[in-house]
Amino acid sequence: MKAPFISFEGGEGGGKSTQIQLLAKYLREKGQDVCITREPGGTPGAEELRNLLLNGSPDRWDAWTELMLNSASRRDHMIRKVVPMCKKGTWVVSDRYVDSSRVYQGLVGGVPLVDVDHLQFSMLKLPKPDLTVLLDLSVEQGMERVKKRHIQVENVGQKKEDRYEKKGLYFHERVRDAFLQLSALEPERFIVVRADQSVEDVAVQICAEVNRRWSL
Ligand code: TYD
Numbered sequence: 001m002k003a004p005f006i007s008f009e010g011g012e013g014g015g016k017s018t019q020i021q022l023l024a025k026y027l028r029e030k031g032q033d034v035c036i037t038r039e040p041g042g043t044p045g046a047e048e049l050r051n052l053l054l055n056g057s058p059d060r061w062d063a064w065t066e067l068m069l070n071s072a073s074r075r076d077h078m079i080r081k082v083v084p085m086c087k088k089g090t091w092v093v094s095d096r097y098v099d100s101s102r103v104y105q106g107l108v109g110g111v112p113l114v115d116v117d118h119l120q121f122s123m124l125k126l127p128k129p130d131l132t133v134l135l136d137l138s139v140e141q142g143m144e145r146v147k148k149r150h151i152q153v154e155n156v157g158q159k160k161e162d163r164y165e166k167k168g169l170y171f172h173e174r175v176r177d178a179f180l181q182l183s184a185l186e187p188e189r190f191i192v193v194r195a196d197q198s199v200e201d202v203a204v205q206i207c208a209e210v211n212r213r214w215s216l
Pocket of ligand 1: 011012039044095098100101102105
């Protein structure tokens with residue numbers, strides 16, 4: 001038995017983690033086992049790579065190095081967690097996956113998309129997700145939400161921005177366009193949901209799509 005593997009993608013502040021929790025709740029109510037995970041990270045080794053990727057100055061790594069670090073993290077995550085979970089019948093829902101590399105290091109970072117794809121799919125033999133949910137939000141609204149989140153965590157004394165959030169507005173506009181471009185290339189795999197709606201409305205659309213595909 002093989003359970004589905006679903007990825008969530010999008011720029012900053014689109015509410016991925018909230019929506020992942022709500023989808024997992026829905027699936028569990030339908031009697032499914034669910035594993036929530038994230039990239040970069042998701043296994044002990046991959047989380048170590050995550051620290052290297054997210055901390056430090058924005059230009060700490062060039063796009064190719066970033067691609068290699070993300071891919072190393074992803075390979076560990078896939079073979080140790082995602083694939084075994086799906087095989088035993090547990091749904092896996094990941095906060096980011098291969099499309100993040102295709103966007104951040106590829107279309108925006110400058111590594112040719114064919115090279116990113118060759119590394120992911122031909123060399124590392126990584127599977128495509130069964131469904132990718134793209135939460136699409138204007139950059140202004142996304143940044144606004146990220147700022148609010150920081151004000152909340154600052155009050156409890158945690159760190160502020162990561163490397164990606166320090167990059168400018170123009171960078172985030174390109175990220176948004178690139179995700180939309182990839183979704184248009186694979187309309188079967190992606191659903192694009194406008195993230196400027198209420199949390200409940202977004203969740204209803206995602207659950208309806210999952211139900212449509214897998215008749216829960
Ligand atoms: P995270 O704090 O998880 O960000 P978010 O809340 O926006 O999901 O940080 C992950 C960052 O890493 C995010 O800005 C995107 C970036 N990233 C890549 O550049 N390439 C990748 O392959 C992945 C998985 C993430």
